[in-house]
Amino acid sequence: MLESYREEIIPEKWYNIIPDLPEPLPPPLDRSKGRSSIDLLNDIVPKEILKQEFSFSRYVDIPDEVREQYIQIGRPTPLVRARNLEKRLDYRGKIFFKFEGATVTGSHKINTAIPQAYYAAQEGSSGTVTETGAGQWGTATALASSLYSLPCTVFMVRISYQQKPGRKVIMNTYGADVIPSPSDMTGSGLKFFKENTNHPGSLGIAISEAVEYAMKKNLKYMIGSVLNSAITHQSIIGLETIKQLELEGEKADSLIGCVGGGSNFSGFVFPFLNDHEDMDIIASTAEEVPKFTRGEYKYDYIDSAGILPQLRMFSLGADFVPPKIYSGGLRYHGASPSLSLLVRNGRIKAEDVSQNEVIDALKIFAGTQGIIAAPESGHAIASALRYIKANKNEKKTVVVNVSGHGLLDLGIFEGKRE
Numbered sequence: 001m002l003e004s005y006r007e008e009i010i011p012e013k014w015y016n017i018i019p020d021l022p023e024p025l026p027p028p029l030d031r032s033k034g035r036s037s038i039d040l041l042n043d044i045v046p047k048e049i050l051k052q053e054f055s056f057s058r059y060v061d062i063p064d065e066v067r068e069q070y071i072q073i074g075r076p077t078p079l080v081r082a083r084n085l086e087k088r089l090d091y092r093g094k095i096f097f098k099f100e101g102a103t104v105t106g107s108h109k110i111n112t113a114i115p116q117a118y119y120a121a122q123e124g125s126s127g128t129v130t131e132t133g134a135g136q137w138g139t140a141t142a143l144a145s146s147l148y149s150l151p152c153t154v155f156m157v158r159i160s161y162q163q164k165p166g167r168k169v170i171m172n173t174y175g176a177d178v179i180p181s182p183s184d185m186t187g188s189g190l191k192f193f194k195e196n197t198n199h200p201g202s203l204g205i206a207i208s209e210a211v212e213y214a215m216k217k218n219l220k221y222m223i224g225s226v227l228n229s230a231i232t233h234q235s236i237i238g239l240e241t242i243k244q245l246e247l248e249g250e251k252a253d254s255l256i257g258c259v260g261g262g263s264n265f266s267g268f269v270f271p272f273l274n275d276h277e278d279m280d281i282i283a284s285t286a287e288e289v290p291k292f293t294r295g296e297y298k299y300d301y302i303d304s305a306g307i308l309p310q311l312r313m314f315s316l317g318a319d320f321v322p323p324k325i326y327s328g329g330l331r332y333h334g335a336s337p338s339l340s341l342l343v344r345n346g347r348i349k350a351e352d353v354s355q356n357e358v359i360d361a362l363k364i365f366a367g368t369q370g371i372i373a374a375p376e377s378g379h380a381i382a383s384a385l386r387y388i389k390a391n392k393n394e395k396k397t398v399v400v401n402v403s404g405h406g407l408l409d410l411g412i413f414e415g416k417r418e
């Protein structure tokens with residue numbers, strides 16, 4: 001196992017699935033009445049990111065400096081054989097988990113925050129801005145911006161801002177300004193703020209605020225998920241896993257992960273797709289946000305104010321207000337276009353799990369492997385437990401992506417809903 005922790009495990013190129021999709025990806029759609037929303041991206045996103053967003057190259061070079069930062073923040077992350085869990089479940093096959101919670105910010109989000117901040121700094125940007133729900137993405141953005149000495153502003157969904165003060169402290173410690181959203185600092189926020197100064201907010205509103213603020217202050221907007229460039233960066237998860245399995249002499253039969261906007265799941269799964277045709281692949285979502293099972297495959301807005309382009313994806317509607325659940329990272333209304341396309345054509349199966357099932361799964365995982373996984377990752381673990389139960393008599397090798405740790409989310413075990 002030691003061998004698979006070597007720095008050489010970290011690939012030199014990211015993988016971009018676009019040329020390998022079974023059909024062309026429907027392009028983003030500009031529905032803006034005034035200025036083109038696609039043009040807008042040109043101003044607020046680093047040029048290199050935009051190039052990657054629309055790239056048809058299968059591989060994208062990871063700059064040496066980014067690769068070095070990956071090492072600094074804890075990559076490669078461990079791939080662990082979950083022997084205790086296998087024993088507890090009396091499973092005759094093998095269970096592995098890739099642990100993205102081992103990065104210094106505690107989740108996979110840092111994998112894309114670093115290159116985005118790097119390109120922003122290279123292009124002479126004066127700072128970064130983004131939104132965050134539960135706080136994982138904001139935390140990653142805050143650290144990545146600090147690594148490149150970029151001032152950083154984070155619009156944090158107000159309900160999370162109030163209920164997860166620890167996250168705010170961490171972002172502040174990394175040097176970021178954190179603003180509860182909706183705020184009175186942008187037009188998109190003010191609309192809701194005027195109605196109710198204690199408005200709980202939503203990810204859709206916070207995205208609109210961050211984008212508007214980027215335009216107003218000439219900052220670079222950091223993309224947390226959904227868009228293709230972020231998914232390309234996250235391919236580091238799957239590429240490392242493939243190498244680590246090879247070193248173990250193993251081959252995956254099944255891949256399981258959780259889906260918010262789709263970045264950790266796609267980053268984990270996409271690099272496997274070409275060479276591993278017979279695998280079972282399961283995308284796990286929250287019962288309260290059933291984008292694949294109850295959503296529609298259609299063009300819909302990325303953000304609730306409709307500032308950004310529309311994407312063809314599974315969506316519950318850009319104005320969907322998710323019920324309060326602890327897994328803040330899974331409350332997004334849609335899922336990335338490439339992942340949506342593969343779910344629609346049946347290559348990837350999707351299923352919803354209940355919060356109770358998630359809590360049970362998190363407890364079993366904690367009690368066997370010792371890891372308090374993030375509530376979002378608990379969905380992947382719950383789906384894995386279901387899968388193993390259904391395939392009890394087969395000796396499959398199941399690989400689960402555990403996207404983050406849950407050490408700042410302990411309220412879920414006390415019965416809190418958020």
Ligand SMILES: Cc1ncc(COP(=O)(O)O)c(C=O)c1O
Nearest residue numbers: 136225260261262263264329404
């Ligand atoms: C730990 C963790 N897992 C999963 C997600 C879901 O996002 P995505 O589907 O983009 O990976 C989040 C989002 O905040 C998260 O923090």
